[in-house]
Amino acid sequence: MMVDVLYLTAAVCFIFALGGLSRAESAQRGNLCGIFGMAIACVAAYLSVNSADFWFILIAIVMGGGIGVFIARAVSMTALPQMVAGFHSLVGLAAVLISFSACFAPELFRISTPSGIKVLSLLEMGLGSTIGSVTFIGSLIAFLKLQGIYKGHSIPLPLNAFFASSICCLLFYFTVTESEEAFLLLTMISLLFGATLIMPVGGADMPVVVSMLNSYSGWATSGIGFTIGNHLLIITGALVGSSGAILSYIMCRGMNRSLWSVIFAPEQAKANDAVASGGTRAFKSGAPEDAAFILKNANSVIVVPGYGMATSKAQYALKELGDMLKKDGISVKYAIHPVAGRMPGHMNVLLAEADVRYDDVFELEEINRDFSSCDVAYVVGANDVVNPAAKNDPSCSIYGMPILEAEKAKIILFLKRSMGTGYAGIDNELFYASNTMVLLGDAKKTTEDIIKAMRE
Amino acid sequence: MECSFRSFVDSFFWNLGAGEHASGGGIYGVTVFVLACFIGYYLVWSVTPALHAPLISVTNAISSVIIVGAIFAAAQCFYGQARIFGFAAILLTAINIFGGFTITHRMLSMFHRKK
The missing domain is CATH 1.10.287 (Helix Hairpins)
Structure with missing residues (x-):
């Protein structure tokens, strides 16, 4: 009874933790609520097992906690997406391990009857292990991809279909027969399925994948909650699962793609690449001094950051440039596309890291009207999110994707590392427009050069 | 075969209905799960x-x-x-x-x- 009340308290704390994020002011408090809830959950679990094994558990927690804090402190904000993916994989692996212990020692979780494990528990156990395995391997591959270690392979669709159907058959077989071999095989095939599911997904679709895996880790938690009959796990899993699902939906809407096409039709982008990248076209390139001159004579500037800003860590230089312009009475705003970067909200965090004011940063719907009245659009390492082809060219793969209408600005300054295409693999008309000036080179260095030129 | 399938289905629904799990699981667990999904849905849209x-x-x-x-x-x-x-x-x-x-x-x- 006492333990159940503690579990309930923990669940309420987790709800507050998510609720706190509705405003930046209350978010920190929400995080504390989450920590408090987690502590209560651990205490409740320990109380309910009635064990003398305090040190055994504490050692594991302290070791893990030390590693966790170390990683979280050391990681740079640019590498945030891969760290999150790596953490998701741990939840998946833990879910697999727990469902294995439930399979080998069902008495522990009070799910056995004299004639064997209960049918429903077997189903839940199988599902928990399946989702856990997919989360584990899927996140691991997402991590390797984001880290740039693994480039990806295309997987024929029938193979995925084969894995999915054999998972269903094995799940049924395991539920009926309670065979440990079937359980092992089920886990093995789920691991393969998780790998083939994420291997073909392209770099631009990573925000969707990261939030989808976030959702899976929630469903895996719920699955284990059902297996061991614990409401706290069920509730938390449902919260996390629906959170990840909503983020995936928002990301997909930001790209005008369905979840189905992100997962199962990633080769579409490559086909377009071959068509578009034929021949080089003339574009107007400029020096930092020219850009400095243009910026000085502007009244309003909108900065459009993309993943290129993250890789070159240009946010500090951008902030400095923004401050200089503001001092001269020029208005500076930041426009963030929902899928800019490699995970939802990635750009916001990077700008916040550099101390850019919260109320200078705008979402797509809030700022798109302002481009037509602004003098300079300063595009830093973004490409597809400002590509007018999404509006004009029905044949291109990103057609229909909502874009930031940078092309409506009087002058567009395009900071690019090279003249390559974006992740969608399509050429950008905006490079060749008469009012566009392209500044090739590292975004951070170019911005710093512009600052230097403005000082002189 | 039919007999074993029948008993499988029976035990499945028996498990669902009778609240046989010690503290959670069963249809009770499903209720909690579905309601929590709705809480999650409204919470996350407000973020x-x-x-x-x-x-x-x-x-x-x-x-x-x-x-x-x-x-x-x-x-x-x-x-x-x-x-x-x-x-x-x-x-x-x-x-x-x-x-x-x-x-x-x-x-x-x-x-x-x-x-």
């Missing part, structure tokens, strides 16, 4: 888009509440295998819990400074 990255990291941290199951498995001495799995699972989820809350704190304090 401001600027805080989506902390949202992901904090949900990652709290999904490690799965540590409860790991503690069940680790805190017993009857099943060696389950004990080792439990220990490993506690270790992994602890990385996640501490790491997830720490990185969320780091991110949120960046958002906080500007006010």
